Amino acid sequence: METLTIDLLPRSPNANVGSAMADVFIDTMIAEALRAEKMDSSDQADRISNLPDVLLVLIVSCLSFKECVQTCVLSKRWRSVYLETRNVSFKETDFLSPSVNANPIRNALGRIVFVDYVRRWVTRIHDQPIDTFEISISYPKTYLDVIESLIAFAVRKRVKNLVLDFSNPAWRTFHDVNLDELVVEIPESVYDLATLESLKVCACNKFDPANLSNLGKLKTVSFGWMELTDPEPFLTTSRVESLTLNDCWGLEFNMIKGNMREVAIINCEFLLNCIFDLPRVDILKYSGDLFPFEFDKMNAIISEVDLDFRVLDNNNDESDDSNAEGGMLCHLLNNLLDDGGRSATTLTVCPFLLKMIPRSEHPHFLRPMETKHLVLKTELHPREFNGIRLLLMNCPKLETLTIDLLPPSPIAMASSYAGIDPQTYWMQNISYECQRETLKAVIVKNFIGGAKELHIVKFFIRSGCKRLERVELYMPFDLDNGRKVFAYAKSEMLQKISKHLQVVVHNS
Missing domain, CATH: 3.80.10 (Leucine-rich repeat, LRR (right-handed beta-alpha superhelix))
Incomplete structure (x- = not known):
């Protein structure tokens, strides 16, 4: 790599971020960029860079978002192409290096710069479609207005895959969850997003999966780190094929029923005995406590069963x-x-x-x-x-x-x-x-x-x-x-x- 260019756009007027704060983010991005695969000026590299924009966009859309961002250092051409990826993922853990997270002051400053970067990215997205949108940030109380605007952005883009994760990486089990941190509420616009094919919701407040029942294209759902009293009406009326419950509590229902092909239950708290009624299940994974399980209508041949106690x-x-x-x-x-x-x-x-x-x-x-x-x-x-x-x-x-x-x-x-x-x-x-x-x-x-x-x-x-x-x-x-x-x-x-x-x- 002969040249590394960092294109700093003007900060938003309401983002009072000093140069020291920006350095935290810049240091992180440079370190990640230097780890990226180095491309020389060979004919092969030139041929790739000279492909039409539509093909380059397909290429970067196949990369993880972190790898996609790293392509901006390849050349001026790639600095504009990477912004057109159809898969956008703003994960706090991807953008802040472990060294930043280890220092509380640098972590606080890095989070400010991260959120400012997210704001500026979204303002640069215009007419291009977005298929996948993810926002993952811990301690969301400080950034509720930003989170609300990001969710609204995803709804406007009519995304197919949506991840809203506000869990804390420090949590090990649901017993570690501080209820005061569950402050994000899913707006009605998400429940009405008819284009959704997959949805992951973690660490939200007053979440009711029954409101998702009318989403006919929704096939994959994942719920985690929150109270989930009764998803049974949603599971029995929807067309969901894949269900994941991760570190949920307050599960008062006594039956997991539906036409899901894949079911994964990870470290959840069941208040009652549980009956499985899954006549089409092909993959069944359970991890957690041991309590009386009963199986009613189940597939005759299940491809994969994983039991972890x-x-x-x-x-x-x-x-x-x-x-x-x-x-x-x-x-x-x-x-x-x-x-x-x-x-x-x-x-x-x-x-x-x-x-x-x-x-x-x-x-x-x-x-x-x-x-x-x-x-x-x-x-x-x-x-x-x-x-x-x-x-x-x-x-x-x-x-x-x-x-x-x-x-x-x-x-x-x-x-x-x-x-x-x-x-x-x-x-x-x-x-x-x-x-x-x-x-x-x-x-x-x-x-x-x-x-x-x-x-x-x-x-x-x-x-x-x-x-x-x-x-x-x-x-x-x-x-x-x-x-x-x-x-x-x-x-x-x-x-x-x-x-x-x-x-x-x-x-x-």
């Missing part, structure tokens, strides 16, 4: 409730996925489930499942071993097993637990139907060549898996060179003992 995992599975929790989890799997009714092509489970299902009073009541791809999110702790075996036993048609090692990746041997010795557990001469008849691939993610990883992979190699074709090992992307050499050496060792299959290493 790690919020309950305090590494103490000796509590009096563990037998009951294990029984509830077995009942959940039986009720949702058994070979007498429904099945999931891919089933993803968490360490808590692996620890608890063997502790059920009747763990062997767990019924066989039709699952073909089992994903184990695991620390490979001895407490999880019996749960892994129990699932292998009850997935007789399993074709692919993925072992997704959670951080910290295991390196040293863990101590024995309840008579389970990690050095000898996977040496037992036991195999299950899936190993003998159907299992074709074993995938290990975050592989570093640790002892526990090697023990379980060797178990599948030597357990007589007749159809096993390959073992795929994915190393962490940030693994240092010395550790990579070690991991490669261990993979070569696995290949030497694997005469009938291929061991493949990926440097992800």
